[in-house]
Amino acid sequence: MHILSETTPPTKAKNINQLEFWISTTLYILALISICSQTTYGSGHSYRFEDNDIDFSVIENFFLPELFKISIIYISFLLFNFCLMPQLTRKNNIALNVILSVIVTAISVVTWMVANTYSQAYRLVEMEDVNNVYGIFFGEAFTYIFFLYLLFNIYAYFNEQGLALINKIQFLKSYSKNIIPEIFITTRIWLISLMILMAVISAKSDNEILVFWLIAPPVNVIMAFISIYYIIPNLRKEMKGFGRYFWGNLAISILIIPFILLLLAGFMSGGNAVPLTLAFTLISLVCITTPAAWYIYKNKFEKQNEIQMLKTELGKSDANLNFLKSQINPHFLFNALNTLFGTALQENAERTGEGIQKLGDMMRFMLHENMQDKISLTREVEYLNNYIDLQKLRTSRTGDIKIDTAIEEQINNLKITPMLLIPFIENAFKHGISLQQPSYIKITLQTKENTLYFDVSNSIYIKADNDPEKLKSGIGLENVKQRLSLLYYGKHELIIRETAKEFFVHLTLQLD
Incomplete structure (x- = not known):
């Protein structure tokens, strides 16, 4: 199965193009605002004109030249990115689109040159040979454009074909299905930043920042990918920590100095560009990229591994549960209960028959309704009543046990998570009933509009040492607390109070 297609899907490409259009348009508008602000409150390069005794017009020598320069760059970017290059990559009208690209470039060079002759007219006076100055203007404009x-x-x-090109690098697919789109997105971000940087740097500006940005980000990004997808995983397999990883990356950073110098060979005459780029690249490799890669791996990939392990274990649990369910034939159980119910009636054992019938209803509830996310409150109340009736049958021969219930009949359409209320009642019968000592249970349930009010109180007595319930820790109550916090967050109030003689639960629940 292919993880990535060979070409960018049309919908995705459309979204990308829309994003690039709005980014470029936003930058263009910001540049216009900056030019207007400088035209209103600034003076451009008027001092250079004044030093050479040349009249300065803020409109002719600053506003219009700068407006034409940024406008031609903005329009050209839109043409190349949305019209010309997409046609060339699809091999449509190649000759025509090449000619149009050359024409757009030529018009831009001329526009930039003419604009500079107005915005930098003082240079015509500073140099004796005017023709030489025009040649310099043309050279600067041509090189820059x-x-x-x-x-x-x-x-x-790259925007059109980059994903397909990276997808052809086979060894990348062996690391992670995410690495190819991550490389594609990272490269696009770096190219966008380069374009923005180039667009704001004029021909005579110091290019140290540009040289740094040409070298440092790619080296750091490559180091980050190698660390995240190769170095750290191998170290984690060997149970190595951050210290081993940090010193190893420091050694690698020092070893790649010759490679960085090779990349900077073409900029040796750029003054401080080479040493500054080398220094900042090494500092960023050690102090930024190395810890950032470790953090990304720890918080992304190791958590993904933990989630995958949990999913695997959950899958095993589900498989075991399904296996156990398959061993129980509900029809057989219901048929057996019906047989026992009929036998009990034949023998005039009405109490036994009643108990079997209620047990059957409870089993049917657990096999069907309990598998749903939400059930009607009416069905939940029926289950509670069946459980209480069975418990009353068990304790009816003991006169010292009092079970009072005031459970309101539900004729509404309210929904509730199944088996949410029964743990409180089970807990009351498990810990509040004694066959040897006086004990009681009181249960009330009522609803007003969408609010359910549920109270359970029971007596407390000291259990015998041989009572199997003595050491139980109320796991059912802890479980229902977690379910309430997850399923009814901010929609419930649970109060549990225990005294020396009584255990009391009050639950208020907002239902759907």
């Missing part, structure tokens, strides 16, 4: 638009096209191509 060429690399920026090259990045536009790389991103647009």
